[in-house]
Amino acid sequence: MSAATTRSRTARTPVPDRLCAEAVDLARAAAEEAAAPGVVGEHVAVVSEGDRVVTHFFECEEPGYRGWRWAVTVARASRAKNVTLDETVLLPGGDALLAPEWVPWSERLRPGDMGPGDLLPTEVDDIRLEPGYTGEDEPPPNSAVSEMSQEMADLVDAEDAELTTRPATTSRGSIAAVADELGMRRARVLSRYGLHAAADRWDEAFGAKTPMAQAAPASCVTCAFLVPLAGSLKQAFGVCANEFGPADGRVVSLSYGCGGHSEAAVMPKPPKPAPHALDTMQVDEYPLRPARDSGSVPVEADEPTEDLGHS
Numbered sequence: 001m002s003a004a005t006t007r008s009r010t011a012r013t014p015v016p017d018r019l020c021a022e023a024v025d026l027a028r029a030a031a032e033e034a035a036a037p038g039v040v041g042e043h044v045a046v047v048s049e050g051d052r053v054v055t056h057f058f059e060c061e062e063p064g065y066r067g068w069r070w071a072v073t074v075a076r077a078s079r080a081k082n083v084t085l086d087e088t089v090l091l092p093g094g095d096a097l098l099a100p101e102w103v104p105w106s107e108r109l110r111p112g113d114m115g116p117g118d119l120l121p122t123e124v125d126d127i128r129l130e131p132g133y134t135g136e137d138e139p140p141p142n143s144a145v146s147e148m149s150q151e152m153a154d155l156v157d158a159e160d161a162e163l164t165t166r167p168a169t170t171s172r173g174s175i176a177a178v179a180d181e182l183g184m185r186r187a188r189v190l191s192r193y194g195l196h197a198a199a200d201r202w203d204e205a206f207g208a209k210t211p212m213a214q215a216a217p218a219s220c221v222t223c224a225f226l227v228p229l230a231g232s233l234k235q236a237f238g239v240c241a242n243e244f245g246p247a248d249g250r251v252v253s254l255s256y257g258c259g260g261h262s263e264a265a266v267m268p269k270p271p272k273p274a275p276h277a278l279d280t281m282q283v284d285e286y287p288l289r290p291a292r293d294s295g296s297v298p299v300e301a302d303e304p305t306e307d308l309g310h311s
Helices: 003-012 024-034 144-159 175-182 192-205 231-235
Strands: 040-050 053-060 068-075 084-092 129-131 188-190 226-228 237-240 251-253
Touching: 024 040, 024 053, 024 068, 024 084, 040 068, 188 192, 192 231, 192 251, 231 237
Parallel strands: none
Antiparallel strands: 040 053, 053 068, 068 084, 129 188, 226 237, 237 251
């Protein structure tokens, strides 16, 4: 074996310093001081970290830290015989029980996690949002477009003029007024990505592929309980207004459906009973005495009988 190869191996795996490797009691005392007596287990390994720098490893007997090891690093100065303590840490071993990898809160957040008083900040470059109308795109004051817009605004204000004095507001004919009416005069609005992400999320929860929709007698597009949305979303979504349905108050796809469809099973009206026949226009006469011929015994006297000669 060449001398170059020997020096290369020595540089990669230096031989532990003898005095530092023998300082097991010093390393154990440091580990017990950092942990607690009885928690530091058996001495398991010695690793050379460099010239006169050695790390002692001890088993960790702490419950919940299976496979972890106490690592105590000791060192000594050149030509010195006293070994000094460098650091003491608890490190995981190859089969250590580790916690899950840390995930930022923005990625851990799930729907329904927010509670009363919680604040959910959004990033400046959130891909779900895009800048709204701020007025920066207004035409220059002396341009032909601005003069035309001002003339249109004056005409609109003249038509809508009232007798009472109105507070100073944005002119209805301006671009800003149109943005106000469309709900776009905000710092940021929903981007196309955010719109599609919301549509995918709603369709997954209340869409045509759900078991409820597969077993429904009809879709929501023909249901009277569907409240359509405004804008481009009305082409595919609406809000359910059936309090007995599984999606009451939720945004549902037009292809969604449930057993509460307004036309699925129309209940017939109960039959109305016939009105009581009572004639109140005529007066019924009730005699105080019965008729003479109404009884079984005739009222007339018997015919005269012959005299039979009896005394």
